[in-house]
Amino acid sequence: MALLQISEPGQSAAPHEHRLAVGIDLGTTNSLVATVRSGAATVLPDAQGRPLLPSIVRYGKSKVEVGYPAQARQSEDPQNTIVSVKRFMGRGVKDVDHLQNAPYDFVDAPGMLQIRTAAGVKSPVEVSADILKVLRERAEASLGGSLSGAVITVPAYFDEAQRQATKDAGKLAGLNVLRLLNEPTAAAIAYGLDNASEGIFAVYDLGGGTFDLSILRLSKGVFEVVATSGDSMLGGDDFDQRVFCWIVEEANLAPLSARDMRLLLVKAREAKEYLTVHEQANITARLSSGEIVDVTLDSATFCRITQTLVQKTLVPVRKALRDAGLTVQEILGVVMVGGATRMPQIQRAVAEFFKRDPLNNLDPDKVVALGAAMQANVLAGNKPQGEDWLLLDVIPLSLGVETMGGLVEKIIPRNTTIPAGRAQEFTTFKDGQTAMSFHIVQGERELVSDCRSLARFELKGLPPMAAGAARVRVTYQVDADGLLSVTARENTTGAEASVTVKPSYGLADADIERMLRDSFEHAKEDVHARALTEARVDAQRLLDATQSALAADAQLLNAEERSAIERALAALKAALGGSDHRAIKHSTDALNRATEEFAARRMDHGIRRALAGKKIGSL
């Protein structure tokens, strides 16, 4: 008797080759790429053996430099050398603090600012993509093949626009973005798996430009975020800024040129880092006027001028604890993440607040990338079920809709586990009203004007009815990346009007397409070759998934249904033999449609299996 191979959902039945997947920490100051090799997560260094890539891009007239070469020339060419671009992701000119201190020629585009450089006007998405491209090339060179996918980390407190911008940057860099993963959650994975920890932990993540505080419950195989809070405009950069201001005051300097400003900011950062292990730092610089700056900053003064920043991080800490309904005593440990947590005053403040020594046993610069690599390895399907884990993350900010009088009604509150969805019904206000407009916002405040506007849209074509008779169902759906889509639908009369929007930050799909085209022209890559590769990868993934689904659960189908799927499967295999990416895409879509019902049944079946042995009503 032939034996059927046993397979678990989402897992390929056939032993497949190891898929190349990476985790990328796209940081404000530094970025890293890591992967899991022979079971262990490891950061991939560059050809010179350096693990970090400074998140700095210099746009010269003829070439683009990323990382150390760009860093070396930042004070020489400040206008064209973009540092800390993460601060500008999904942000308009009015959203960014200290913009006047940045030496760039900003262009206030709708939704997200842009920067004019010697190489043309650049969106922060393009700048980030240039950083990601270098990391992708590094990984492909090091792993010896093209990547099947990447997990990119984002601050947990990033809002919709910032997340969407990050995902677009990934796509623009030619990455298959498997997931956006919250940085503190990534750190918790790396920490929890490394230490086999159980219980409630806090992750204090102070990066170059962002601060996150997440509270997680770690238990056997489950990482559950209980609450998250933070400040997406607070990080190590702000400490540099304080030191910079102190230098200007102490040395009594006249208003500075962009070049001198950049030079002193670099000196300020060096002094900050030096003070981590020394009592005082000497700061010397020669300004373009020939004037010499020579001042000494001691650690007591450094603590004093940055004290308000340290205190500022404790506000989200308290908020997260309140949201989680927990006290400091219930926190088993505080994991420190981000280079800025090396500052002694941060270590002291955290120790004092949580009444215990913070955990520093993993490199705060690398822990996020390592956790992201581990998650990428799971998502790529390289880990057999049973050895993998479950990640339950939340949205950091409430999602709502504008109601009468400029007030916000929350549809999905902050700290709701994702994926999440809610439907709410609205009705018309006037007799014969044929359209309704919706304004989607994000934030905690009661007034629309205090929240971030995500999208506006109109549902048109409502049949004229008496006021209050229409039933418009508005559905918010947040996916596993924390990204929102909204659908509105009127169906009382059968004459259905419906619209779906994805909030954006000003970059339309057409912009993304243009950027893609530009980047291909630049790299002399063939757009068609790329499209064909992508179509083939998608098709092969679907073929594998469908075949293993059939091997596992074919009994859920009758003969007719099965042969319909087999036919679509055969058609896709035939298309894959050719080199027409449209035909492959077409057959892929057809197989997707053919397996719709099968997928739903398999999911039901999985739930029944999960509850087997328990009393089940009618599912």
Place this chain on the structure above:
Amino acid sequence: MSRTSAAAGKALTSSGNHFELFGLQPAFALDTEALERAYRDIQSQVHPDRFAQAGDAERRASLQWTTRVNEAYRTLKNPVQRASLILSLHGVDVAFETNTAMPAQFLMQQMELRETLEDAVKRKDLCGLQSLQKKLDEDKASLAQQIGQAIDEQKDYPRAAGLVRELQFLEKLESEIDSAYETIE
């Protein structure tokens, strides 16, 4: 275009009630351990992380199921929403929006609590907020206990509905305390 938070929102895929989804009997007294176990068992089958390499159809089904499971879990964990669900299974509508009649004594207490809250905000008194929160937690626990008795033991659903409305009142006050913290800090 406004409604109370507890009445807001329904699960997206709604066949069968939330208790059935987790294989639990509908009761106010919650077997938290059994709920969490069932939640995790189901999540481990349907979560999108399991389907990152699957086709669109499976990924969509996974998203819908996970959304539903998360919503059901959240509903059952919240006492007001759990009670409202049980009462609706018995044909009793808690009617947060239309039924605002409350016992006079309860309303008096609420007014006092709100005055205390406003005072604390004015004086930026964090300790005051903390003790108010503590008092509120005690009141909530006591109300939840009474709701449990009314539903699970006495099966007096109309009485339970009144108590649930009171508990909802307290939840609203709690969210005001939350925003008060944010105003003060």
